[in-house]
Amino acid sequence: MPDAAATVWVVDDDRAVRFVLATALREAGYEVTAFEAARAVLDALETRRPPALLFTDVRMPGDDGLVLLDAIKARHPQLPVIVMSAYTDIASTAGAFRGGAHEFLSKPFDLDAAVALAAQVLAPTPGRARGSDDGTATAVASPPAEDALVGDTPAMQALFRAIGRLAQAPLGVLVTGETGTGKELVARALHRESPRARKPFVALNTAAIPAELLESELFGHEAGAFTGAGKRHVGRFEQADGGTLFLDEIGDMPLPLQTRLLRVLAENEFFRVGGRELIRVDVRVIAATHQNLDALVADGRFRADLLHRLDVVRLQLPPLRERREDIGKLAERFLRAAALKFDAPPKRLAPAALQRLMAHRWPGNVRELENLCWRLAALAPGDVIGVADLDDAFVPAIPMPAGGSGVVGSTHSGDWEAALSAWAARRLDEGCTDLHADARERFERALFEAALAHTGGHRSDAAARLGLGRNTITRRLGPGRKPRAME
Numbered sequence: 001m002p003d004a005a006a007t008v009w010v011v012d013d014d015r016a017v018r019f020v021l022a023t024a025l026r027e028a029g030y031e032v033t034a035f036e037a038a039r040a041v042l043d044a045l046e047t048r049r050p051p052a053l054l055f056t057d058v059r060m061p062g063d064d065g066l067v068l069l070d071a072i073k074a075r076h077p078q079l080p081v082i083v084m085s086a087y088t089d090i091a092s093t094a095g096a097f098r099g100g101a102h103e104f105l106s107k108p109f110d111l112d113a114a115v116a117l118a119a120q121v122l123a124p125t126p127g128r129a130r131g132s133d134d135g136t137a138t139a140v141a142s143p144p145a146e147d148a149l150v151g152d153t154p155a156m157q158a159l160f161r162a163i164g165r166l167a168q169a170p171l172g173v174l175v176t177g178e179t180g181t182g183k184e185l186v187a188r189a190l191h192r193e194s195p196r197a198r199k200p201f202v203a204l205n206t207a208a209i210p211a212e213l214l215e216s217e218l219f220g221h222e223a224g225a226f227t228g229a230g231k232r233h234v235g236r237f238e239q240a241d242g243g244t245l246f247l248d249e250i251g252d253m254p255l256p257l258q259t260r261l262l263r264v265l266a267e268n269e270f271f272r273v274g275g276r277e278l279i280r281v282d283v284r285v286i287a288a289t290h291q292n293l294d295a296l297v298a299d300g301r302f303r304a305d306l307l308h309r310l311d312v313v314r315l316q317l318p319p320l321r322e323r324r325e326d327i328g329k330l331a332e333r334f335l336r337a338a339a340l341k342f343d344a345p346p347k348r349l350a351p352a353a354l355q356r357l358m359a360h361r362w363p364g365n366v367r368e369l370e371n372l373c374w375r376l377a378a379l380a381p382g383d384v385i386g387v388a389d390l391d392d393a394f395v396p397a398i399p400m401p402a403g404g405s406g407v408v409g410s411t412h413s414g415d416w417e418a419a420l421s422a423w424a425a426r427r428l429d430e431g432c433t434d435l436h437a438d439a440r441e442r443f444e445r446a447l448f449e450a451a452l453a454h455t456g457g458h459r460s461d462a463a464a465r466l467g468l469g470r471n472t473i474t475r476r477l478g479p480g481r482k483p484r485a486m487e
């Protein structure tokens with residue numbers, strides 16, 4: 001039974017719709033007032049307390065529902081408005097959502113679904129802020145499937161529960177994890193499931209912006225604030241007002257800017273660069289990093305007080321190699337997405353190919369798997385992907401240098417340490433236990449062969465060029481052994 005104070009207003013020029021919706025809502029215990037035009041609502045708002053929820057039609061004589069929505073949001077930004085229309089094209093729905101609609105109902109709609117939606121809006125269940133749960137086709141706000149996080153492993157299930165809980169709480173969240181583990185996707189889910197879902201989600205990769213531009217990127221600048229600042233620029237904080245700002249690679253933020261960020265987080269207000277007007281914002285900041293921020297704090301490269309503010313709750317994303325059971329489902333999802341894009345039937349992995357994927361180390365994590373799947377979708381000749389297809393598609397991922405970001409899906413010619421490291425990781429994953437001896441043998445052989453090739457097979461010269469005694473080569477290669485290339 002809804003709260004006795006829950007009043008709902010219904011606006012529609014169609015008397016039948018007004019009547020049936022108002023009746024159904026009244027039967028559910030709400031106090032309902034029906035209006036036949038936007039003007040009447042605006043007049044009522046002058047003299048009466050606003051309702052807890054408003055349903056409005058779009059096409060009506062006089063001001064239409066979207067004009068009404070704008071007017072309401074200007075006066076009562078928190079008032080949830082459900083827009084109803086027979087025109088469910090993207091322009092209409094996007095227009096409604098842009099205007100701040102809480103939900104969009106396609107006419108004709110199921111009355112029970114409309115009442116359930118009202119109940120949900122007026123008494124939101126933690127973890128769900130949008131859409132109806134019963135799968136009715138009337139709500140058109142469910143998140144696009146490609147945005148949903150995949151994961152059946154206990155680590156991911158625990159993460160999903162945490163996201164559900166945290167989405168509702170206006171707490172600082174720090175998302176940590178290796179590159180490509182899904183940190184941005186988690187931030188998007190936190191936003192989508194939060195009461196801020198209808199407001200913008202703005203992402204900024206701190207590491208991708210030159211340090212000298214970062215301040216104006218975050219806080220904006222006035223025209224002429226510095227050389228090259230031709231016109232006023234609205235920063236990411238302002239763009240994200242009412243919503244969520246995702247600051248990726250926060251560990252790369254220069255110290256002076258950390259100080260400024262800390263102040264803004266504490267006060268929710270700032271001046272644009274070169275500006276005098278105090279800008280107030282309501283932004284939830286979610287930060288992410290693949291670095292160890294505690295170590296950066298210990299090094300004096302990250303402010304401890306900023307870390308504490310951002311890190312009220314920490315969500316740690318497991319690397320893909322620690323949740324290998326998710327690989328099959330993820331691959332299926334990416335192969336399906338690629339097939340859709342290529343307008344072709346989705347390819348499947350042969351069991352041996354899946355096994356091979358599960359044995360891989362995945363230094364680039366889910367992003368590496370995603371890229372591989374797209375290559376497979378484009379390149380594998382048959383509908384079933386076999387191990388041989390994987391060999392063709394596997395471009396070794398370059399593992400990250402400590403603290404740096406990994407380059408995935410491309411090779412750096414000459415970056416042999418990285419190739420070696422990827423090879424070593426693969427061999428370890430394959431269960432090899434004498435890796436050092438094997439690697440050393442191959443390493444020396446490669447050097448000897450190169451040097452012998454260089455000196456035309458002359459051992460003493462080759463040894464000298466390598467800075468070794470002749471006996472070392474003889475010992476390693478055996479007497480009179482020629483380099484493989486010359487055999």
Ligand SMILES: Nc1ncnc2c1ncn2[C@@H]1O[C@H](COP(=O)(O)OP(=O)(O)OP(=O)(O)O)[C@@H](O)[C@H]1O
Pocket residue numbers: 148149150151177178179180181182183184185186248290330366367370
């Ligand atoms: N659990 C998951 N389910 C489905 N897709 C995922 C999942 N995790 C990551 N992805 C996909 O992998 C790619 C990389 O994810 P994302 O950009 O969120 O990673 P990240 O950790 O933020 O990476 P970086 O540290 O490099 O910024 C994206 O295309 C994302 O959609």
